Every structure is written in C-alpha cells, then in structure tokens.
Amino acid sequence: MTYDLIITGGNVVFHDGIRSVDIGIKDEKIAAIAQDLSGDVGEIIDASGQYVMPGMVDTHVHISEPGRTEWEGFETGSRALAAGGTTSYVEMPLNALPATTNKEALDLKLEAGKDKNYVDYAFYGGLVPDNLDNLKEMADAGVLAFKCFISNCGSDIQGDFTNVDDYTLYKGMQTLAELDQLLCIHAENSTIPDKLAEEMESEGKTTAVDYVNSRPIFTEVEAVQRALLFAKETGCKLHLVHISTSEAIQVILRARAEGVNVTLESCPHYLALSVEDLEEIGPRAKCQPPLRKKEDQERLWGELLAGNIDWLASDHSPCTEDLKEGNIFEAWGGISGAQNNVDLMFDLAVKQRGVPVSKFVDLIATTPAERFNLPNKGEIAVSKDADIILVDPNNSYTLKREDLYYKNKHSAYEGRKIDCRVTKTIVRGNIVFDVDEGIIGRPKGKLISAGK
Structure with a gap:
C-alpha cells in the first residue's frame, strides 16, 4: 500500500491503553494501524521514546x-x-x-x-x-x-x-x-x-x-x-x-x-x-x-x-x-x-x-x-482525521518569552520549567509544527462543522 506518512516506533495512546504500533496516513486520514507497516511511503517519522496521541x-x-x-x-x-x-x-x-x-x-x-x-x-x-x-x-x-x-x-x-x-x-x-x-x-x-x-x-x-x-x-x-x-x-x-x-x-x-x-x-x-x-x-x-x-x-x-x-x-x-x-x-x-x-x-x-x-x-x-459532535476528531483510529501529536516525556525546558507564538508575547507560565514537550503536531497528515524547525509551511487549517 502507498502512504503519505508513516509514524513508527512510538507508544501510541488509545482509549483503552498504549500499544507499540505504526500509523499509516494517506489522504489526510489514518489509513492503517499495525505492526511494521511497509509500502511506498512519502515520509517516515521515528517516534521512538515518545507518546503518539490525538x-x-x-x-x-x-x-x-x-x-x-x-x-x-x-x-x-x-x-x-x-x-x-x-x-x-x-x-x-x-x-x-x-x-x-x-x-x-x-x-x-x-x-x-x-x-x-x-x-x-x-x-x-x-x-x-x-x-x-x-x-x-x-x-x-x-x-x-x-x-x-x-x-x-x-x-x-x-x-x-x-x-x-x-x-x-x-x-x-x-x-x-x-x-x-x-x-x-x-x-x-x-x-x-x-x-x-x-x-x-x-x-x-x-x-x-x-x-x-x-x-x-x-x-x-x-x-x-x-x-x-x-x-x-x-x-x-x-x-x-x-x-x-x-x-x-x-x-x-x-x-x-x-x-x-x-x-x-x-x-x-x-x-x-x-x-x-x-x-x-x-x-x-x-x-x-x-x-x-x-x-x-x-x-x-x-x-x-x-x-x-x-x-x-x-x-x-x-x-x-x-x-x-x-x-x-x-x-x-x-x-x-x-x-x-x-x-x-x-x-x-x-x-x-x-x-x-x-x-x-x-x-x-x-x-x-x-x-461537540466531531466524529473525525479526538481519537487515533482508522478513518479518523490524522490529527496527531508527539510528546516527549523526557524533554524538559523552561518557557521563555521568545518561545511564544502569540501576537502579544506574555504568559503566566513564562519562566516555568515544564518536564515534557510537544515535539511534532500533525493536522490531517500535514506536519505543522516541529520542535526544532518551528511552524512549518503555510496555514492548512480547515473549517469544521458539527458532524464532520
């Protein structure tokens, strides 16, 4: 099978527990969840040591x-x-x-x-x-x-x-x-x-x-x-x-x-x-x-x-x-x-x-x-939107003003040490944030209505 993206090596979080499986993404949806996915792949993300969650x-x-x-x-x-x-x-x-x-x-x-x-x-x-x-x-x-x-x-x-x-x-x-x-x-x-x-x-x-x-x-x-x-x-x-x-x-x-x-x-x-x-x-x-x-x-x-x-x-x-x-x-x-x-x-x-x-x-x-009646959101499952984040539980950092993306860069958490970090954010299969590269590409967000 052909995939746009495979996420491998991570601890994937489901409603009933955590499993070490691969996630295959195609056409903005989760197309497969299985051990050792293979096929034609546009990109592979190694999530070793991280949690993979919606x-x-x-x-x-x-x-x-x-x-x-x-x-x-x-x-x-x-x-x-x-x-x-x-x-x-x-x-x-x-x-x-x-x-x-x-x-x-x-x-x-x-x-x-x-x-x-x-x-x-x-x-x-x-x-x-x-x-x-x-x-x-x-x-x-x-x-x-x-x-x-x-x-x-x-x-x-x-x-x-x-x-x-x-x-x-x-x-x-x-x-x-x-x-x-x-x-x-x-x-x-x-x-x-x-x-x-x-x-x-x-x-x-x-x-x-x-x-x-x-x-x-x-x-x-x-x-x-x-x-x-x-x-x-x-x-x-x-x-x-x-x-x-x-x-x-x-x-x-x-x-x-x-x-x-x-x-x-x-x-x-x-x-x-x-x-x-x-x-x-x-x-x-x-x-x-x-x-x-x-x-x-x-x-x-x-x-x-x-x-x-x-x-x-x-x-x-x-x-x-x-x-x-x-x-x-x-x-x-x-x-x-x-x-x-x-x-x-x-x-x-x-x-x-x-x-x-x-x-x-x-x-x-x-x-x-x-x-909120969003059946395609909120869960890692086949046919759901590929809205996925990677969280590194061992990546500690102190929040600094220059880290903030807000228009007005102030936060009650500035100066606070946080002992984990979001390292990637994927919206419908599109990588929009990477901890090393920052925000990636142009805006790809879509308007959603109830039931979609």
Whole structure:
C-alpha cells in the first residue's frame, strides 16, 4: 500500500491503553494501524521514546479577529495552538468586534479566518439579550455550540458582547433545546463580585488576595445552580466552562445524577497556579473566575483524579500588554494559555500525579470531540482525521518569552520549567509544527462543522 506518512516506533495512546504500533496516513486520514507497516511511503517519522496521541481539541479559545486583531489574530493564535499540540479548536463569540451574535457577524468571522489557520477550527454563536431571533440562523450556518455569560462582561463599545439576564437565559435555553444545540455558560454571580470589588478598591485593598476575595467561591456555585435549574426546566444541553472549584463540580454532578444533560471543563491555570502564584506573577495570571487558594486547588485536583472533570480547555484570552499593567482589579481578566495546555498538564497530571496517559487523552481530545459532535476528531483510529501529536516525556525546558507564538508575547507560565514537550503536531497528515524547525509551511487549517 502507498502512504503519505508513516509514524513508527512510538507508544501510541488509545482509549483503552498504549500499544507499540505504526500509523499509516494517506489522504489526510489514518489509513492503517499495525505492526511494521511497509509500502511506498512519502515520509517516515521515528517516534521512538515518545507518546503518539490525538491532538488536543480545545473548545475554549478567544481569537479577537476581526475588530481587535491587535489582541490576537487567527494566524498568531493558531500558530500558538499548533506549537502547543492542539489540532482543532472552537472559537468563542467574544472578544472580536462585532461579537458573533448573528449571521452577519458570523460571516465576517468566517471570512476573516480563511487561509489563516494552522489547525482546524470552528465557531460558537453567542446568546445575548437582543438576539433570540438570531439563534436558528447561526445554528443553520454551522456553529458548533452557543455561549453566554451569567456574569458581567463586555463594554460600551457598539457590537461588543453582553451578559444575559434571567429572561434571556430561560428563553434562549428553550430555543436551543428545540434546536438540539449545546449552550456553554460562564457562570459567576453578576452582582456580588462587582460590589465587593468596589468596596475593596475604595478601602485601598488592591492586592492579588483582595481580588480573589472579591470573587468568592459561592458566587461561582450560585450561578452554576441557577444555570442547572434553568437547564432542568427547559431540557437544554448544558456545558459549564472554566469551573474553578470542587464545590461547583459537586453541584453539577448532583444535577447530572438527576437527569440534567450537563458536562464541565476546567483549565490548566486553575490546576497549575494558585493565589500565591498570582501574588508573584501579577496581572498576567489574572482570570475570571480567579485562581484559588492552594487548599481549594488541591480539592480541584481531587475532582480531576476522581474523573469528575470531563475535559480541559485553555480559555486562551489574550490582550495587548498594556492591558495587563497596573491595578489588578483594573487589568484585563484573561490568561494567554493556548500554547501550554498539553505539555504543562501532561507534566502535572501524568508525570507528577499518575493519571493514566489514556485518561489524559480523554481529557484533552476524545471527550470534547464527542460532546461537540466531531466524529473525525479526538481519537487515533482508522478513518479518523490524522490529527496527531508527539510528546516527549523526557524533554524538559523552561518557557521563555521568545518561545511564544502569540501576537502579544506574555504568559503566566513564562519562566516555568515544564518536564515534557510537544515535539511534532500533525493536522490531517500535514506536519505543522516541529520542535526544532518551528511552524512549518503555510496555514492548512480547515473549517469544521458539527458532524464532520
């Protein structure tokens, strides 16, 4: 048989374990998995000593093009994703301008993304107070899911994203249930954190600890409970994004046991960084919900080790460096993290805490692909897209500013030693990143829709 590419010698990670087999790739698909593949081959990759696993499916990425391309564009953002081992991602309906809340804005996003992505990509539609009549047209146009905020967000700028009120949330869930669409929610109480922040700033309390104390755990739990109640009432499929606490996870698990169709994600930064790190790093590590105290973080690790976190996503939320300066209450609340999902979490979860590699693959690829109805993604199997990464568990490095592919080269992980490394990223059989050569070739990423 003729193959475009064979990957040989590696430890190939499947859902049920690890096997030393070869992978044959032809016409962008996995064509064969067997011992000692042979035939006419365009290229052979020796993966000896490395894990060969499906590329990450990152379901929580903010690209700010069009409108705020100076924060992050498709080309720079997808380069960072590729360098970090992500082979497909779903782009949030904010922080571009206009926000993706109707078909016209989606068309602008579709046009802006053409021929700029190094990995495969898809889009969310947004749910905001004035667009209930626009949900079906976005679903028909192929968005993978919808996103809303039970938390204050946006700005006074025309076309920016805004958070939902309870009526919009209820009616939107009704409509999305009828359309069989997934709704993803940022869940934090939309009033208490703002008022607590005002109190603290008026009293001159502007430390990292003060910021975290202004967004206490119960404000995440309360919003999660409200979202789950509405989902139970409407039958809407629900996904809770960037959950930061064990308390919220336990509420979600109880609702699931009662029949609510709900999943949840957390993010590497909640598992890698704590309040103590925020004090040292400063606004580069500011996010919403905030980083938690070490004892709360350990409980979150307990949930992951127990299998109670469905998957991991970056919540890559970039901005220009000036927006990360000054008072931590006023700085932009998002972490640039898309480039260090796989290596950081492999180090922390697999190497340091003994998470099985097959379970790690579920967390970064298989489960999100299934939930977002991407049958060709998230798994190494014959006929699937050849979206494959190589991870060297013995390649340690310290992340430096010059390593970053973001448009704005800042990261909360800068200066951190990571004890493994993504050495190759392959998207549909095309090598797009090599640890020695960097980004390879021109963008080859394709737009994907649900069911494809």
